[in-house]
Amino acid sequence: xxxxxxxxxxxxxxxxxxxxxxxxxxxxxxxxxxxxxPGAGLDVYRVSASWSYTAFVSRGGRLELAGxxxxxxxxxxxxxxxxxxxxxxxxxxxPEPGAELQAWxxxxxxxxxxxxxxxxxAEAEGDDxxxxxxxxxxxxxxxxxxxxxxxxxxxxxxxxPGLRARRLELGAEHALLLDEAGQVFSWGGGRHGQxxxxxxxxxxxxxxxxxxxxxxxxxVAAGGWHSVSVSETGDVYIWxxxxxxxxxxxxxxxxxxxxxxxxxxxxxxxxxPDVKSTAGGEDGAPTPFIAVQPFPAxxxxxxxxxxxxxxxxxxxxxxxxxxxxxxxxxxxxxVFRRPNQPKSDLGKxxxxxxxxxxxxxx
Numbered sequence: 001x002x003x004x005x006x007x008x009x010x011x012x013x014x015x016x017x018x019x020x021x022x023x024x025x026x027x028x029x030x031x032x033x034x035x036x037x038p039g040a041g042l043d044v045y046r047v048s049a050s051w052s053y054t055a056f057v058s059r060g061g062r063l064e065l066a067g068x069x070x071x072x073x074x075x076x077x078x079x080x081x082x083x084x085x086x087x088x089x090x091x092x093x094x095p096e097p098g099a100e101l102q103a104w105x106x107x108x109x110x111x112x113x114x115x116x117x118x119x120x121x122a123e124a125e126g127d128d129x130x131x132x133x134x135x136x137x138x139x140x141x142x143x144x145x146x147x148x149x150x151x152x153x154x155x156x157x158x159x160x161p162g163l164r165a166r167r168l169e170l171g172a173e174h175a176l177l178l179d180e181a182g183q184v185f186s187w188g189g190g191r192h193g194q195x196x197x198x199x200x201x202x203x204x205x206x207x208x209x210x211x212x213x214x215x216x217x218x219x220v221a222a223g224g225w226h227s228v229s230v231s232e233t234g235d236v237y238i239w240x241x242x243x244x245x246x247x248x249x250x251x252x253x254x255x256x257x258x259x260x261x262x263x264x265x266x267x268x269x270x271x272x273p274d275v276k277s278t279a280g281g282e283d284g285a286p287t288p289f290i291a292v293q294p295f296p297a298x299x300x301x302x303x304x305x306x307x308x309x310x311x312x313x314x315x316x317x318x319x320x321x322x323x324x325x326x327x328x329x330x331x332x333x334x335v336f337r338r339p340n341q342p343k344s345d346l347g348k349x350x351x352x353x354x355x356x357x358x359x360x361x362x
Contacts, residue, residue, distance in 0.1 A: 009035040009044050011054075013313075019054040019067035032326075038066040050081040051314075053106060063088065063110075071109035081106070085115070092119060160206065171222035172314070176229075177206055182216030184209045184229050192225040193294030194240035200294065211296045212237065223312030228319075229296065234306025236319060237296040244315040246330035248299055250289040301327060 010032040011021035022033030037044055037056050042064060046057040053067030063076040069086065077099060078089040086104045102114040159165060164180040173189030185206035186195040193200060196209045212229065215237075219230035226240030226247060238247045245251045301307060301321065309320040316330030 009037075009047055011035050011047075011049070015067075017052045017067040019049065019052070020056075021049075021054070038064045046078060048079050048081040050083050050106070052083065053081060055079040055081040055086065061091070065106075065110075069106040069109075071111070073110045086110075088114075163206070167220055169220050169222035169227075169312075171227070171312075172224040174222065174225075174227070175206075176220045176222045176227055178217055178220045178229075182218065182232060184212050184217050184220055186227065192241035193292040194222075194225050194227050196227060196239045196294065196296050198294050200292070209296065219308070219310050221310040221312045221317075223317065224314035226312065226315075226317070228310045228312055228317060230307045230310050230319075234308065234322060236299040236301065236307045236310065238299050238317070239293045239296045241315075242290050242293060244331040246312070246315045246317050247290065247293055247297070248317070248329045249293060249297065252289050252291065 011019075012029040012032045013021060014027070015021040015029055016027040020036045020038055022029040022036060035044065035047065035056075042056060042062065043059045044056050045059045048055045048057075050069075053065055053069035056064045056066070057076050057079050058064075061074055061076050063071075063073045063079055065071045065086075073088065073090070075091040076088055077091070080087040083106065086106045088102045088104065090100050090102055092100050099119075101118045103116040104110060104114050163177075163185075165177050166180055167178040169176045171188070171194060173191075174186060174194045175188050177185040179185065184196075185208050186197070187203040187206045188195070190197065190202050191200050195203055195207070196211060197203070197207065198211075215235075216232045217229045217237075218232045219228075221228045223240070223246060226238065226242070229237045231237070240247065242249050242251050301319065305321040305323065305325060305327075307319045308322050311318045314331065316328060318326060318328045320326055
């Protein structure tokens with residue numbers, strides 16, 4: 001295992017429930033601040049943030065909740081926070097090696113019995129997690145990479161034979177899966193183009209994205225109704241709903257007020273996105289804006305930067321580059337403003353972003 005670099009967790013965004021995103025002195029953290037972990041001296045190993053609360057897991061296996069949901073538990077290897085469920089990966093109660101996947105109601109304060117329990121086998125290989133325990137990867141992908149968890153019953157479902165998963169991301173109505181070969185699969189609701197198959201139809205089973213065939217991906221992320229993938233060469237591909245500019249494409253919310261052209265959307269075309277128009281282009285022609293992008297679109301970062309990590313909120317997106325720069329756009333605060341975005345459109349819509357900053361040696 002490679003030597004782990006020391007680092008510090010930072011957060012910013014809406015924290016009106018006391019989610020410990022920063023100092024804890026404001027309802028809105030407008031710039032990155034060190035996370036104020038709820039436990040004194042808690043050595044944070046992983047953070048999972050939902051809308052109203054945050055789950056912290058320490059290297060010693062201690063779980064602490066902060067915000068609208070509270071509580072603490074020991075023996076935790078990982079946690080996945082959502083408004084519907086808090087899913088924990090914990091050491092099994094017996095002497096045999098293995099772990100339990102537990103689903104809790106966020107408001108239960110981790111008291112009583114979990115809503116659902118499933119025993120999983122220990123991973124034979126992989127990086128060590130907190131306490132030296134084997135760790136296959138962050139939830140909701142399970143150890144052994146043969147199943148995943150869902151926010152709705154039945155919670156647990158096996159993958160298709162031969163499909164070896166590296167990462168799974170869940171949006172509000174869809175799921176993204178990255179396999180060992182770097183291929184992206186999607187399924188679930190598709191009414192906002194979030195599946196990337198060029199239609200608005202739902203998919204009941206994982207389906208590979210034909211538009212990304214032959215382009216090995218290293219990272220996937222799912223927002224509420226949009227999706228992002230990062231290739232092994234650092235290119236960013238993005239698709240789905242663009243209502244708040246979460247795709248970094250022209251959007252109605254950034255168009256000039258009162259200048260919408262009297263006309264209808266062009267609709268979803270076979271070869272392109274759902275495009276609408278506003279007046280006010282430099283040549284007098286209508287300026288197009290994109291409501292839905294049903295195919296993966298290549299996104300150019302400033303100065304030709306290469307991405308290594310992507311993350312999505314409900315309606316915003318964040319990307320970290322190889323040089324350590326953080327870019328955010330979409331439903332956000334005014335600290336991170338997209339080029340040409342009017343200031344009048346900022347500071348109105350809260351959301352949350354959490355990231356880990358590497359401490360580089362001097």
